[in-house]
Amino acid sequence: MQQVPQNLEERNYDGQMCVHLAAIGGHVDILRHLVWFGANINARDGKGGRTAMHYAVEYGIQKVAKFLLEECLVGPRAVQLEMPTYAGYTAYQLAACNGSALTVELADKGALRRNMPEDEESDSDFSDEEMYGISSDNYFSSHRLNGEPIDIRA
Template identity: 35%
Template sequence: MSASFHDYQGSVTGGEVRDPRKDKVMNTEDRIDSGLDSLKEDEYMAIIEEIDRFKISNQPDMSGYEPEPWKKQVNEDGDTFLHLAIIHEEKYLAGEAIRNSYQDVSYLNQINNLHQTALHLAVITEQQEISQLLLQTGCDPELRDFHGDTPLHIACKQGSLRGVGVIVQYGAKHLPTLLKTVNYDGHTCLHLAAIHGFLAIVERLIQLGADINAQEPCNGRTALHMAVDLQNAELMSLLLKRGADVNRVTYQGYSPCQLTWGRSNLLIQKQLVEVTQKNLQYLPESEEEDGSDSECEYLDEEIYDDCKIGGWRLN
């Protein structure tokens, strides 16, 4: 597989993958210590040597498979060698570890203490070529971290159109499930893109089949309700153009139009009033004031007229 990789200093090498070990030896702390209790230098070098010795065929025999010792190395944060290589953006080492773990889904999908897989970390660090390689070798994009986020959730939250594109292209068979999956806050990928105002991602997700009227399980807001809450006129216009249901109500019975009252952007209100059915344009009438006043008078006269202090009734 021919691909362009960035070296550890950020420069790009073309078809050839640059081996950083052939360069001038760097300070070990600068290269592998991120404050996550990374592997010690002797362990690190031993793993590199073992990767070099390990050879795989195009169709590996996984029967009776015993993981190589370097795959068993885990630090106190639960990070494997692959996790650490991605965290430190050591693309050459990450690529070698992935290629030498072809179809070893147990290792590729191993999670750290934050329930992050290697794919989560590759998306977080914007290393799309590593994300692609992981997906091509069997990494599962449906696994969720401690927030309940899949890698696609993270890409949408970060506004990474390229990150979304890699997952969509190389994890296509998982896409229907990914678009429906909610994180532990009840948000779909579309919700997150809408909340953060990433219009290009919102439009792309809708094109891919995301439910534009999906409701949060906690209060029933749709992306259109969120656009009103955020007072984002551009997002609202995009959602209306793409067919969002203006008459969909929250679990408390409020339409997007009803949520515009009391807010500053009158343009949003005007647009929604024009397309919302009449009974959902205005807020419900409040309880009759006279009734509430009489109830208060009743409470004052009837409930609190028997108070006593020292056996004497209060006037």
């Protein structure tokens, strides 16, 4: 029997790897096998910097979070509870934001109890209407094809 080489770090078009998809789907057994075969449990997705733990907490997938907290906290590839997303949120902060009971479990396993970062001033003080001269009510009414208005209402 010929063995097919596997790349456990391959990304899909959303920048997600096997560990992210298994976590999102709630597939603990698959996630366990991925970890056994060397997949990086702390791999960040390409868009938001989320790890499997971030997905489990954000989507409220208790069984994946429990697996990560109970079986993946020791060893050289242990889950890192303080890894932030690209926006700077840890798993604990996401759980606290969602009002999840996972905050207690995360804190019991060593996650720092941090408040959400203060909202910084947005990139712009202008609304879309002010910036682009459009309103959400008639945004599509200004589009034209060959000089004639386009009616795209269903």
